[in-house]
Amino acid sequence: MSHLVSNAATDKISPTLPLTTDQKRLVDQILAFTTAHVNETGPAVFTVYGDAGTGKSVILAHLFNQLQTASRTRPDSPLAKTTNYFLVNHPEILKVYREIAGKEPHLLKKDFQRPTSLINQLAKGITTADVLVIDEAHLLLSQPDHYNNFYGENQLSSLLAAAKVIILVFDETQVLRMKSFWTEKRLEHLLAHYPHQHVRLTHQFRMQASDELVAWINDFTHSQVRPLPQSVGAQYDLRIFNDAEQMRRAIVTKNNQVGLSRVVSTSGYPSTLDGGKHYITEGHFHLPWDQYNYTSTPWAELPQTIDEVGSIYTCQGFDLNYVGLILGPPLTLSPQNQLEVHLDRYTDVEAFKRRADITDAQELTAIKKQLILNSVNVLMKRGVKGLYIYAHDAHLRQYLGAKAH
Known part of the structure; x- marks a missing residue:
């Protein structure tokens, strides 16, 4: 299609x-x-x-x-x-x-x-x-x-x-x-x-990506980290960045060319809906999180949001042309190349409200970790034409085969 x-x-x-x-x-x-x-x-x-x-x-x-x-x-x-x-x-x-x-x-x-x-x-x-x-x-x-x-x-x-x-x-x-x-x-x-x-x-309409890349994303978001596939789709642009600011500039370029291109991030950075601005800082990258959008226009269509970082709450359900994704501090790769999810580094306090019907501690931990991986799944699948990734964890960046972009 x-x-x-x-x-x-x-x-x-x-x-x-x-x-x-x-x-x-x-x-x-x-x-x-x-x-x-x-x-x-x-x-x-x-x-x-x-x-x-x-x-x-x-x-x-x-x-x-x-x-x-x-x-x-x-x-x-x-x-x-x-x-x-x-x-x-x-x-x-x-x-x-x-x-x-x-x-x-x-x-x-x-x-x-x-x-x-x-x-x-x-x-x-x-x-x-x-x-x-x-x-x-x-x-x-x-x-x-x-x-x-x-x-x-x-x-x-x-x-x-x-x-x-x-x-x-x-x-x-x-x-x-x-x-x-x-x-x-x-x-x-x-x-x-x-x-x-x-x-x-089962047919993927949004992403112009190969079936192999979609399968890689599905595996990644179920804790199975594999090397990126050789074939990502002839019309799909996948890039791994060593530098979040370089990724931002690449997204700005794409936004100027085709529109609907934004930087988004998982949780793991300061975030409170208190009316103030809370920033994501990664080296030279320094941009505020999106806050609640009180306008009638969707967040991704507001021109000024090219200078913000989107989240699952503004992007779920939306098609972007290009998405630049920051994988935040909760996601790391162990020395044995196992994906680790750190619940104590997740800053979205709304995500983990207590449930009276789930009392088993081991089950609760597994559910919470999967919710975090689900957020990665949502964000990785936003881009019709391309996905750019920057990982906070240096080992994860290295494993994903980061090249200097």
Whole structure:
């Protein structure tokens, strides 16, 4: 699949994008499932599994556009006058979908909601829900979060109690926080008693990288460090840097050429959402972390963010053209070339909130380490055209075959 250079995140998941034959067939399959169950007492669930970059969001965008078009313009459809919502528990992605809604005749900005907002509206009887489409369902809260006004036990359970049909996409390798801790096994256990279908997407659409490089990333983010593959893709630019500032300059050059190119980092540096600036310093490299983005424009589309460092919270779900990734202090390589994850060096305090249902210390440690590796997986798969890497740990840089760029 060819990629056009674009400076707008909306162009990456617009319902006007052409679908492949297989993608169109899947949209039709989900629509048939939806119409078969929408007049039942419900709920019925359709799950789309797939790694980052396998086209999950563009499928949902097409699907929801067709749902709302049928609801609002086709009185003879089983979907006529149904009340449907598109949910995503990620403020930056929500901005993109609402921007898309402003361009489509049968989509309204209010159709797109955060799960907590809709759950609270449903509980108060302000609205009802027939069909719910959930993007990034691995971000749904799976325990109470009173700070964010969610008082239930599990957001998906709350939504199942209200809707007739739920369509969701899920990737357990993008689970990033304990309060939204999921696995495929936990999801399947919750859905076992409902009418349910699922499909698994495997083809990589985002990255113009070779299958070998995608497999290398998947192995790396499961603690299996191997030498980089010889073949990374004829149209893909992979570089390992000895110097973070040199990497930043290379990303700036790419941003000037094609746009949507940014430096991002794992946690492990000073970071507090207190309104002040907190910096990442690596030698001559010295830039502030992104803070909460209060504008309606996605972080990566703001011109000034070329002078910031992005995180999983601003970049998850987004396509960048080129991404420069800093692997921070929590990730080191042992003398035996084993990847080590240091929980005490992770500075994202929100990630590891306590869970009453996970009490085994060994299991808890393993989960926390995998959450950190999941964040690496998310960030490594942002770039359509290229991935640049700088590792804080000198041995890891050396092992990855760093050349002077």
